[in-house]
Amino acid sequence: MSNINRKLFFIINPLAKNGLSYRVWKQIKGNLANLQYKAYFTEARGDATNIVKRIASTEKKELLFIAVGGDGTIHEVINGAISYPHAVVGYIPAGSGNDFARGYQIPLNPKKATEVILTLLNESAESFDAGYYAGKQSGYFINSIGAGFDAEISRKANGSKMKKWLNIFSLGSLIYVFYLIMELFRYQPTTLNLIIDGKKEVFYRTWFVTVSNQPFYGGGMKIAPKADPQDGEFNIVVVHNLSRIKLLFVFISVFWGTHINYKEVDLYKGKNISINYSSPLPAHADGENIGETPLFIKLSKHRWRVLTNNKT
Numbered sequence: 001m002s003n004i005n006r007k008l009f010f011i012i013n014p015l016a017k018n019g020l021s022y023r024v025w026k027q028i029k030g031n032l033a034n035l036q037y038k039a040y041f042t043e044a045r046g047d048a049t050n051i052v053k054r055i056a057s058t059e060k061k062e063l064l065f066i067a068v069g070g071d072g073t074i075h076e077v078i079n080g081a082i083s084y085p086h087a088v089v090g091y092i093p094a095g096s097g098n099d100f101a102r103g104y105q106i107p108l109n110p111k112k113a114t115e116v117i118l119t120l121l122n123e124s125a126e127s128f129d130a131g132y133y134a135g136k137q138s139g140y141f142i143n144s145i146g147a148g149f150d151a152e153i154s155r156k157a158n159g160s161k162m163k164k165w166l167n168i169f170s171l172g173s174l175i176y177v178f179y180l181i182m183e184l185f186r187y188q189p190t191t192l193n194l195i196i197d198g199k200k201e202v203f204y205r206t207w208f209v210t211v212s213n214q215p216f217y218g219g220g221m222k223i224a225p226k227a228d229p230q231d232g233e234f235n236i237v238v239v240h241n242l243s244r245i246k247l248l249f250v251f252i253s254v255f256w257g258t259h260i261n262y263k264e265v266d267l268y269k270g271k272n273i274s275i276n277y278s279s280p281l282p283a284h285a286d287g288e289n290i291g292e293t294p295l296f297i298k299l300s301k302h303r304w305r306v307l308t309n310n311k312t
Contacts, residue, residue: 004035004036004121004122005062005121005122006061006062006063006064006088006121006122007059007061007062007063007064008035008036008037008038008064008066008121009037009038009039009040009052009055009063009064009065009066010025010037010038010039010040010066010068011040011042011048011051011052011065011066011067011068011069011073011077012025012039012040012041012042012068012069013041013042013048013067013068013069013070013072013073014041014042016068016069016070016072016073016094016095016096020094020095021068021069021070021073021094021095024068024092024094024110025039025068025094027110027111028068028092028110028111028114031114031118042069042073042076045072045076046076047076048067048069048073048076048077048080049076049077049079049080050080051080052065052076052077052080052081052087053080053083056080056081056083056084056086056087057084059086060086061086062086062087062088063081063084063086063087063088064087064088064089064090064121064307065077065080065081065087065088065089065090066089066090066091066092066117067089067090067091067092068092068094068110069094069095070093070094070095070096070097070098071095071097071098071099071100071143071286071287072095072286072287072288073095074089074091074100074142075100075141075142075143075285075286075287075288077089078130078140078142078304079139079140081304082130082140082303082304087305088125088305088306088307089125089304089305089306089307090117090306090307091104091106091113091306092110092113092114092117093106093107093108093110093113094110096219097217097218097219097220097287098219099143099214099216099217099218099219099220099286099287100142100143100286101113102214102215102216102220103143103213103214103215103216103227103229104128104214104229104306104308105308106306106308116307116308116309117307119309120307120308120309121307123307125305125306125307125308126230126305126306126307126308127230127302127303127304127305128142128213128229128230128302128303128304128305128306129213129229129230129231129232129299129300129301129302129303130142130213130299130300130303130304131145131211131213131234131297131298131299131300132297132298132299132300133145133285133290133295133296133297133298134295134296134297135283135290135291135292135293135294135295135296136290136291136292137290137291139285139290140300140303140304141213141285141286142213142214142229142286142304143212143213143214143216143217143286143287144210144211144212144213144214144217144223144224144285144286145210145211145283145284145285145286145290145295145297146208146209146210146211146217146283146284147208147209147275147277147281147282147283147284147292147293147295148189148192148206148207148208148209148277148281148282149183149187149189149207149208149239149247150208150210150217150218150284151208151281151282151283151284151289152183152187152281152282153179153180153183154218154284154287154289155282155284155289156179156182156183157178157179180248180251181248184244184247184248185244187207189205189206189207189240190205190206190277190278190279190281191203191204191205191206191277191278192206192209192238192240192275192276192277192278193274193275193276193277193278194209194236194238194273194274194275194276195273195274196236196268196269196270196272196273197270197271197272197273198272201238201268203238203240203241203266204240204241205240205241205242206238206239206240206241206277207239207240207242207247208238208239209236209237209238209239209275210223210224210236210237211234211235211236211273211275211297212224212227212234212235212236212237213227213229213234214227214228214229215227215257217287218254218287220255221251221254221255222254222255222256222257223237223254223257223259224237225257225260230302232271232299232301233269233270233271233299234269234270234271234273234297234299235267235268235269236267236268236269236270236273237260237265237266237267238265238266238267238268239259239264239265240264240266241264242262242264246262246264250262250264250265271298271299272297272298272299273295273296273297273298274294274295274296274297275293275294275295275296275297276293276294276295277293277294280292280293280294281293283295
């Protein structure tokens with residue numbers, strides 16, 4: 001292990017899942033005794049992106065940035081690494097949802113994920129698609145981006161103090177169910193103007209639209225069952241024109257991916273997408289709040305690399 005072709009950097013979010021990430025880091029450090037590496041701890045939102053950019057802009061050798069945390073941590077690390085061809089990403093999941101690990105077939109168990117990385121330190125990394133978004137904020141996403149009802153749930157759940165308590169018992173995902181039921185009776189669906197590769201579609205009484213690069217979001221929900229992060233296309237899901245009670249059944253079925261059988265769920269594929277509602281609505285990228293619509297989204301094929309032993 002001492003002859004590693006890449007320089008190693010661990011980016012740890014010590015607060016992910018109420019400190020689980022820090023405990024995971026302490027456990028895996030013992031397996032790194034024969035490696036040369038540097039470790040950085042984040043303190044605030046955006047730190048991981050800034051740390052990676054600062055390192056990648058000054059180093060010329062191939063670099064490996066290993067995120068230890070949740071989906072927000074890996075989202076930030078990739079946003080920092082994506083503009084640097086010599087940067088590779090690794091991931092040790094230690095968060096609440098871990099949709100990135102599911103979608104890119106990385107072991108959910110931190111110990112097993114670490115073993116995968118250690119066996120692949122000198123191996124070639126897999127290239128995957130990414131999405132670039134522009135609106136009130138701009139950046140890249142690698143799981144999904146969306147606007148409407150689900151973004152409102154995500155925004156309230158991520159800011160909830162209750163989530164911290166549920167994470168103590170590894171039940172953090174239940175906070176999304178709580179806000180799903182709360183917002184089900186408050187949220188007002190509205191008109192969506194969607195442009196996909198130049199073709200305009202209008203949907204009335206729209207609950208939400210999601211643009212997916214891989215199948216999972218929301219802590220294991222299979223929102224886009226057929227999404228493939230290497231096929232050069234996004235999978236787009238629009239949920240519209242249905243009652244509140246039926247929407248609840250749609251969300252329940254998302255865990256198995258069978259929601260796509262409902263007539264009120266429309267599916268599309270595309271590379272360049274514009275999302276605009278009749279009034280600004282909350283938006284999320286990889287579960288992180290990114291402001292409001294309108295949003296403009298563009299696919300960037302095979303833009304970033306990650307160490308995974310599930311070669312396609």
